[in-house]
Amino acid sequence: GAEALPREKQVLVPPPALPEHLQVAATEAKVVEVELVIEEKQQEIAPGVNAWVMTFNGTVPGPMIVAHEGDYVEVTLKNPSTNQFVHNVDFHAATGGMGGGELTMVSPGQSVTMRFKATKAGVFVYHCAPGGSMIPWHVASGMNGAIMVLPRDGLKDENGEPVRYDRAFYIGEQDLYVLSDASGRYKSYPNLAASMADTMQQMRTLKPSHIVFNGAKGALTGPNAMEARVGEKVLFIHSQANRDTRPHLIGGHGDLVWAGGSFNDQPMTDQETWFVPGGAAVAALYEFQQPGLHAYVNHNLIEAIEFGAAAHIQVEGE
Amino acid sequence: GAEALPREKQVLVPPPALPEHLQVAATEAKVVEVELVIEEKQQEIAPGVNAWVMTFNGTVPGPMIVAHEGDYVEVTLKNPSTNQFVHNVDFHAATGGMGGGELTMVSPGQSVTMRFKATKAGVFVYHCAPGGSMIPWHVASGMNGAIMVLPRDGLKDENGEPVRYDRAFYIGEQDLYVLSDASGRYKSYPNLAASMADTMQQMRTLKPSHIVFNGAKGALTGPNAMEARVGEKVLFIHSQANRDTRPHLIGGHGDLVWAGGSFNDQPMTDQETWFVPGGAAVAALYEFQQPGLHAYVNHNLIEAIEFGAAAHIQVEGE
Amino acid sequence: GAEALPREKQVLVPPPALPEHLQVAATEAKVVEVELVIEEKQQEIAPGVNAWVMTFNGTVPGPMIVAHEGDYVEVTLKNPSTNQFVHNVDFHAATGGMGGGELTMVSPGQSVTMRFKATKAGVFVYHCAPGGSMIPWHVASGMNGAIMVLPRDGLKDENGEPVRYDRAFYIGEQDLYVLSDASGRYKSYPNLAASMADTMQQMRTLKPSHIVFNGAKGALTGPNAMEARVGEKVLFIHSQANRDTRPHLIGGHGDLVWAGGSFNDQPMTDQETWFVPGGAAVAALYEFQQPGLHAYVNHNLIEAIEFGAAAHIQVEGE
Ligand SMILES: [Cu+2]
Ligand SMILES: [Cu+2]
Ligand SMILES: [Cu+2]
Ligand SMILES: [Cu+2]
Ligand SMILES: [Cu+2]
Ligand SMILES: [Cu+2]
Ligand code: NA
Ligand code: NA
Ligand code: NA
Ligand code: NA
Ligand code: NA
Ligand code: NA
Ligand SMILES: [Zn+2]
Ligand SMILES: [Zn+2]
Ligand SMILES: [Zn+2]
Ligand SMILES: [Zn+2]
Ligand SMILES: [Zn+2]
Ligand SMILES: [Zn+2]
Ligand SMILES: [Zn+2]
Ligand SMILES: [Zn+2]
Ligand SMILES: [Zn+2]
Numbered sequence: 001g002a003e004a005l006p007r008e009k010q011v012l013v014p015p016p017a018l019p020e021h022l023q024v025a026a027t028e029a030k031v032v033e034v035e036l037v038i039e040e041k042q043q044e045i046a047p048g049v050n051a052w053v054m055t056f057n058g059t060v061p062g063p064m065i066v067a068h069e070g071d072y073v074e075v076t077l078k079n080p081s082t083n084q085f086v087h088n089v090d091f092h093a094a095t096g097g098m099g100g101g102e103l104t105m106v107s108p109g110q111s112v113t114m115r116f117k118a119t120k121a122g123v124f125v126y127h128c129a130p131g132g133s134m135i136p137w138h139v140a141s142g143m144n145g146a147i148m149v150l151p152r153d154g155l156k157d158e159n160g161e162p163v164r165y166d167r168a169f170y171i172g173e174q175d176l177y178v179l180s181d182a183s184g185r186y187k188s189y190p191n192l193a194a195s196m197a198d199t200m201q202q203m204r205t206l207k208p209s210h211i212v213f214n215g216a217k218g219a220l221t222g223p224n225a226m227e228a229r230v231g232e233k234v235l236f237i238h239s240q241a242n243r244d245t246r247p248h249l250i251g252g253h254g255d256l257v258w259a260g261g262s263f264n265d266q267p268m269t270d271q272e273t274w275f276v277p278g279g280a281a282v283a284a285l286y287e288f289q290q291p292g293l294h295a296y297v298n299h300n301l302i303e304a305i306e307f308g309a310a311a312h313i314q315v316e317g318e
Numbered sequence: 319g320a321e322a323l324p325r326e327k328q329v330l331v332p333p334p335a336l337p338e339h340l341q342v343a344a345t346e347a348k349v350v351e352v353e354l355v356i357e358e359k360q361q362e363i364a365p366g367v368n369a370w371v372m373t374f375n376g377t378v379p380g381p382m383i384v385a386h387e388g389d390y391v392e393v394t395l396k397n398p399s400t401n402q403f404v405h406n407v408d409f410h411a412a413t414g415g416m417g418g419g420e421l422t423m424v425s426p427g428q429s430v431t432m433r434f435k436a437t438k439a440g441v442f443v444y445h446c447a448p449g450g451s452m453i454p455w456h457v458a459s460g461m462n463g464a465i466m467v468l469p470r471d472g473l474k475d476e477n478g479e480p481v482r483y484d485r486a487f488y489i490g491e492q493d494l495y496v497l498s499d500a501s502g503r504y505k506s507y508p509n510l511a512a513s514m515a516d517t518m519q520q521m522r523t524l525k526p527s528h529i530v531f532n533g534a535k536g537a538l539t540g541p542n543a544m545e546a547r548v549g550e551k552v553l554f555i556h557s558q559a560n561r562d563t564r565p566h567l568i569g570g571h572g573d574l575v576w577a578g579g580s581f582n583d584q585p586m587t588d589q590e591t592w593f594v595p596g597g598a599a600v601a602a603l604y605e606f607q608q609p610g611l612h613a614y615v616n617h618n619l620i621e622a623i624e625f626g627a628a629a630h631i632q633v634e635g636e
Numbered sequence: 637g638a639e640a641l642p643r644e645k646q647v648l649v650p651p652p653a654l655p656e657h658l659q660v661a662a663t664e665a666k667v668v669e670v671e672l673v674i675e676e677k678q679q680e681i682a683p684g685v686n687a688w689v690m691t692f693n694g695t696v697p698g699p700m701i702v703a704h705e706g707d708y709v710e711v712t713l714k715n716p717s718t719n720q721f722v723h724n725v726d727f728h729a730a731t732g733g734m735g736g737g738e739l740t741m742v743s744p745g746q747s748v749t750m751r752f753k754a755t756k757a758g759v760f761v762y763h764c765a766p767g768g769s770m771i772p773w774h775v776a777s778g779m780n781g782a783i784m785v786l787p788r789d790g791l792k793d794e795n796g797e798p799v800r801y802d803r804a805f806y807i808g809e810q811d812l813y814v815l816s817d818a819s820g821r822y823k824s825y826p827n828l829a830a831s832m833a834d835t836m837q838q839m840r841t842l843k844p845s846h847i848v849f850n851g852a853k854g855a856l857t858g859p860n861a862m863e864a865r866v867g868e869k870v871l872f873i874h875s876q877a878n879r880d881t882r883p884h885l886i887g888g889h890g891d892l893v894w895a896g897g898s899f900n901d902q903p904m905t906d907q908e909t910w911f912v913p914g915g916a917a918v919a920a921l922y923e924f925q926q927p928g929l930h931a932y933v934n935h936n937l938i939e940a941i942e943f944g945a946a947a948h949i950q951v952e953g954e
Contacts (some may be wrong), residue, residue: 090568090569092566092571092590092591093590094569095569095570095571095607095608096569096570096607096608096610097569097608097610098568098569098611098612098613099568099569101568101569102610120571120588121588122588122590124590125590125591129568132623133623133624135619135622135623136619136620136622136623136624139619140619140620158901200624203620203624204620204624205525206525206620206621207841207842241619242617242618242619242620243618244562244564244618244880246880246913246914246915246916248728248915250726250734250735250737250765251726251730251731251732251733251734251735251737252731252732253728253731253756257896259577259586259895260575260586260588260589260590260591260592261590262586262587262588262589264587264588265476265586265587265588268895268896268898268901269898269900269901270756270757270758270896270898270900270901271896271898272728272729272758272760272761272896272897272915272916272917273728273761273896273913273914273915273916274896274913275593275880275911275913277564277591277592277593277617278564278591278617278618278619279564279566279590279591279617279618279619280564280590280591280617281590289731289732290731290732290733292732292733292738293734294734295734299877299878299913299914299915299916300878300879300880300914300915301771301772301775301776301877301878301914301915302772302776302839302840302842302878303842304771304772305768305769305771305772306769306772306836306839306840408886408887410884410889410908410909411908412887413887413888413889413925413926414887414888414925414926414928415887415926415928416886416887416929416930416931417886417887419886419887420928438889438906439906440906440908442908443908443909447886450941451941451942453937453940453941454937454938454940454941454942457937458937458938518942521938521942522938522942523843524843524938524939559935559937560935560936560937560938561936562880562882562936577895577904578893578904578906578907578908578909578910579908580904580905580906580907582905582906583794583904583905583906593911595882595909595910595911595935596882596909596935596936596937597882597884597908597909597935597936597937598882598908598909598935599908
């Protein structure tokens with residue numbers, strides 16, 4: 001059981017950053033404590049477009065959590081009374097109980113604590129799943145994130161040799177469904193509940209109005225670019241909780257790509273573009289060879305440029 | 319040749335069940351005889367929505383067939399005179415002759431017998447492919463199923479060790495294209511031929527009206543849930559003959575996933591969600607750890623909840 | 637550096653053919669010189685539908701280039717003064733400098749030469765990427781192709797044993813976005829620039845009007861079928877620079893499929909259908925067992941038959 005294990009509080013941070021963590025576990029298994037606070041809010045998802053989103057800890061996607069295979073993850077989920085809706089959280093890394101969804105339904109003003117053992121190594125989506133049409137609406141409104149469960153002895157390359165990363169970034173891709181009025185202008189709403197019927201109507205077309213990284217078009221470009229240095233191995237974790245995507249690093253590659261995000265499987269090598277099925281997180285490692293601006297896109301280039309699924313990495317060095 | 323081999327008649331059953339079969343072949347290769355009877359019919363694909371479908375043996379998808387690598391499969395395809403259209407069957411497990419499509423064109427009132435050697439181990443789609451626009455129309459109207467060709471010595475895990483399943487389920491996912499009238503109501507038709515032009519019109523939008531498991535929204539939920547027990551290893555075979563999908567077991571995992579459905583390849587492990595390209599069947603094995611209701615979905619959650627691609631597994635035990 | 641290496645001019649040819657090449661490198665690394673001439677032109681993409689396309693060397697897709705791992709590829713990119721737009725080329729096989737995109741911007745009347753080292757073995761997309769909305773517009777208008785970088789000692793099968801192909805074909809799949817007028821007729825335009833706004837409007841629906849192999853519906857069917865002989869191993873290289881696809885060989889299989897196109901990874905075997913994420917090229921090998929007509933399709937059968945993504949292979953022998 002988890003009762004006898006040491007405990008560690010993990011301070012979660014906004015994506016694309018990851019919380020402080022060790023790649024190789026220094027100790028036996030422990031209980032990793034994290035807190036997720038639900039926030040329903042309006043967010044500018046593209047210039048001039050204010051959409052209602054639902055979030056874990058105020059960001060789309062929610063924060064990355066990091067544990068090691070065999071650790072327990074203890075999640076406190078808080079639904080402040082300022083929210084309107086019931087929520088919960090389903091961890092794809094968990095086993096049983098609808099991934100925790102059954103145990104974590106919280107009304108505004110409530111909080112709940114749930115614990116699961118991280119038995120599978122890999123990167124995995126978590127998301128709100130409060131039942132019926134609430135499930136796709138909450139997920140397609142931003143209420144999802146990811147957890148990375150590292151092997152206790154860290155990552156291995158295609159030959160089974162240990163491999164370490166110098167930096168890691170978490171890119172959460174989100175399809176959003178904002179309805180337009182007859183004149184083609186995106187509609188806005190006085191509150192979250194008022195947006196629901198229209199958002200569901202757009203969702204049923206299966207055509208997003210926006211596809212963004214980290215919550216907004218441009219959230220990771222220009223002055224918001226990620227940063228790295230020549231010679232660094234950078235781990236990119238990409239999640240999409242609902243809709244397929246295909247990450248690509250312009251001017252770079254997936255030197256190692258863990259298909260489906262599974263760290264105990266042999267990684268693919270030398271990938272130009274990799275694939276993330278809707279409802280999954282995938283990890284790719286690249287050692288930067290060249291300085292300068294690199295772009296990181298969903299390589300449906302219409303989705304990248306016209307819908308917003310593009311990021312930048314500024315690489316220093318020579 | 320097949321003439322000297324022993325013969326065995328396989329009694330096909332409606333999905334999600336599989337016909338009785340051995341996982342490890344007890345004998346040398348044999349001829350597995352199966353019968354597919356084509357039925358054009360009206361089916362309630364969602365509450366109040368009656369669509370015309372085309373079926374093998376009356377179900378969408380058609381029945382699972384099971385053989386072993388090296389067996390011959392002898393298919394008798396019957397097109398009763400009560401049908402309106404010419405049909406055939408193309409087996410992705412077969413080699414040459416358009417997968418059998420060339421040899422099996424049958425008009426209403428006719429039947430034909432075709433034999434192929436199952437030289438590739440894996441799970442494979444079969445479907446009607448009678449030429450031109452008839453191909454997508456028949457396939458998108460339900461006329462597809464799957465065959466499982468087991469290695470003679472059974473399945474192996476990621477380490478090459480034998481692995482056995484305690485149960486197996488066949489989930490056939492179907493995209494359907496029912497046109498709506500100006501008031502948003504789904505149209506209905508006096509006969510199959512009368513539905514064709516409208517269905518083709520909706521197909522050309524590439525947006526299904528319904529995406530269902532085993533022929534109807536709710537066909538595998540609530541009282542129709544699949545059943546399993548804690549500690550059982552369950553093999554899920556998922557086919558989609560036309561459109562990409564991404565199966566996910568809520569509260570569970572793909573402990574082993576044979577990508578593309580190929581049983582002689584090393585399986586992926588620990589998958590949260592797996593991928594089925596349109597025109598393929600894929601197999602995943604999960605050992606249930608916990609009792610209670612589990613859900614199994616296409617993890618595009620809009621497609622799962624709003625379009626119908628969701629199932630339940632009720633797990634007994636402790 | 638590349639200065640001391642021997643040089644070889646590679647004569648590029650229209651797809652589905654590949655340029656003359658050795659499967660196993662006969663010498664140490666060299667510099668492979670190729671020339672890409674940009675041509676903006678009108679092309680009949682389906683009977684009666686004349687669309688404006690942008691091309692490398694006049695074909696959609698552009699020509700296949702072949703090199704070996706460790707070779708340098710030296711590309712001369714010419715933009716004749718008869719063109720209207722600025723273009724460039726981004727090689728997914730290259731490293732740094734936006735895949736070459738930064739170094740190769742050429743206005744009409746200019747030409748540029750760029751060299752990169754082919755450090756990764758596999759098949760990789762190249763495409764025009766001149767910035768902003770020009771990127772998806774140029775790519776979705778046909779301005780993409782592929783390069784094959786062979787291991788110096790050639791391809792290996794799933795057991796690491798050398799494998800040779802007797803023929804190779806390059807199939808480039810292209811999603812095109814021609815707008816229709818109110819009466820449902822495809823619109824036509826006096827020049828490329830005049831088509832841009834409408835094409836971008838259709839692109840933003842994410843629904844192509846046409847999905848074709850080698851530039852036009854029927855470009856590889858009937859009298860234009862590819863040809864092979866029984867007993868030959870044929871390598872099919874399939875690229876899609878923008879949108880996911882799922883190749884399938886009717887009556888055949890992917891005996892070996894290099895997922896993501898990476899030749900130093902162990903290939904998958906016995907695939908009924910394989911997957912190409914948008915922005916990637918993938919290679920599959922099949923040894924033909926039977927004579928007669930084989931079809932090769934994107935197995936979304938609506939896309940194959942109604943949108944144009946189908947080809948034929950005529951197989952001689954017995
Ligand atoms: Cu919620
Ligand atoms: Cu929520
Ligand atoms: Cu048929
Ligand atoms: Cu049919
Ligand atoms: Cu261009
Ligand atoms: Cu261009
Ligand atoms: Na994952
Ligand atoms: Na490699
Ligand atoms: Na398969
Ligand atoms: Na494992
Ligand atoms: Na590739
Ligand atoms: Na094999
Ligand atoms: Zn740990
Ligand atoms: Zn799950
Ligand atoms: Zn989920
Ligand atoms: Zn058998
Ligand atoms: Zn086939
Ligand atoms: Zn097929
Ligand atoms: Zn060479
Ligand atoms: Zn690239
Ligand atoms: Zn690209």
